Amino acid sequence: MSNKIIDAIRDKGKSLESEMSFFEHLEALRWHLIRAAIAILTFTILAFWQFDFIFNDIIMGPFNPKFWTYRMMCKMGAALHMSGWCLDKIPGIIQNNEMAGQFTLQINACVMIGVILGFPYLLWELWRFIKPALHEKERKAASGFVFYASTLFLVGILFGYYIVAPESIRFLATYTISPVIQNIFTIDSYLSSVATLTLGTGLVFELPILIYVLATLGIMTASFMRRTRRYAIVIILIIAAIITPTPDMITMSIVATPLLLLYEVGIMVAAVVGKRKQQRSDELMNS
Numbered sequence: 001m002s003n004k005i006i007d008a009i010r011d012k013g014k015s016l017e018s019e020m021s022f023f024e025h026l027e028a029l030r031w032h033l034i035r036a037a038i039a040i041l042t043f044t045i046l047a048f049w050q051f052d053f054i055f056n057d058i059i060m061g062p063f064n065p066k067f068w069t070y071r072m073m074c075k076m077g078a079a080l081h082m083s084g085w086c087l088d089k090i091p092g093i094i095q096n097n098e099m100a101g102q103f104t105l106q107i108n109a110c111v112m113i114g115v116i117l118g119f120p121y122l123l124w125e126l127w128r129f130i131k132p133a134l135h136e137k138e139r140k141a142a143s144g145f146v147f148y149a150s151t152l153f154l155v156g157i158l159f160g161y162y163i164v165a166p167e168s169i170r171f172l173a174t175y176t177i178s179p180v181i182q183n184i185f186t187i188d189s190y191l192s193s194v195a196t197l198t199l200g201t202g203l204v205f206e207l208p209i210l211i212y213v214l215a216t217l218g219i220m221t222a223s224f225m226r227r228t229r230r231y232a233i234v235i236i237l238i239i240a241a242i243i244t245p246t247p248d249m250i251t252m253s254i255v256a257t258p259l260l261l262l263y264e265v266g267i268m269v270a271a272v273v274g275k276r277k278q279q280r281s282d283e284l285m286n287s
Contacts, residue, residue: 032129036122044114051106059109062166062194063173065089069166092173092183094190105187112195116157116202120150149209156205160198164255168197204239204259211266215273222271225263232263 047054061067070087077085096102123146172193173183214220225232240256 029129032125036118036125039121040114040118042114043117044110047110047113048106051110054109054113055106059191059194062161062169063090063094063190067166069162070170087170090170090173092185094185094187096187098188101187105191109191112199116199119153120146123149145209149206152205152209153202156202157198159205159258160201164201165194165197169193205262207259207262208266208269212269212273215270218277220270222267222274225267225270229263233260236260236263
């Protein structure tokens, strides 16, 4: 009887120890997220301080016919001897029709800038939380996670801002079904479109990182991705058509090309992960 009581106490102690360990991990994660939130808040305040530049030159940039993308498209059209590539004016009026609309615009825009600039630090805090749970080989294999994920995200942001957003805005602003209908856009709709296209492209560019995680978990393999390449191409073309709602095949190809390249990079990443797993399996069998 006494042995059963002792065993029950031991089991209860182990249960309490595991629960404490779980809550300690939650506490550690909470502080990592708090530090990341402070970093995002700091960037948001800096964006609020420099809001005139952010609004006039960055947010409203794709609505300016002198924007870098439109000037490059004009030069490209001239080089290819194709008309209609130059843009003298973006038709349409952007207006605010809510009492607190402009104040809400400023807050949302600053938060968006804060999230973009603070994203690398958020990844670093998440890496610091995950790192202690990894083995030494796993730490070495994933040592460049923050750098590669941040680089891909920022490249995707730049691609979305300079390619996807202006081409989509150009098409939607100039598209009319009748000359009697005037395009009048709310500032919320404009900001939402720019933010969605820009942030969405930044997240799409994280595809190699996602493939790396799935390959590490054994869910995705290089051979499977090679076999399904034709289906992936169709899906990528559909995504490119949705992102760029234009009938212009050249614009859609400009968006689809980096996505196809990212898929091929993902195949190479999955192949490297597969080789590492096979080597570890062989070493284990030989030992």
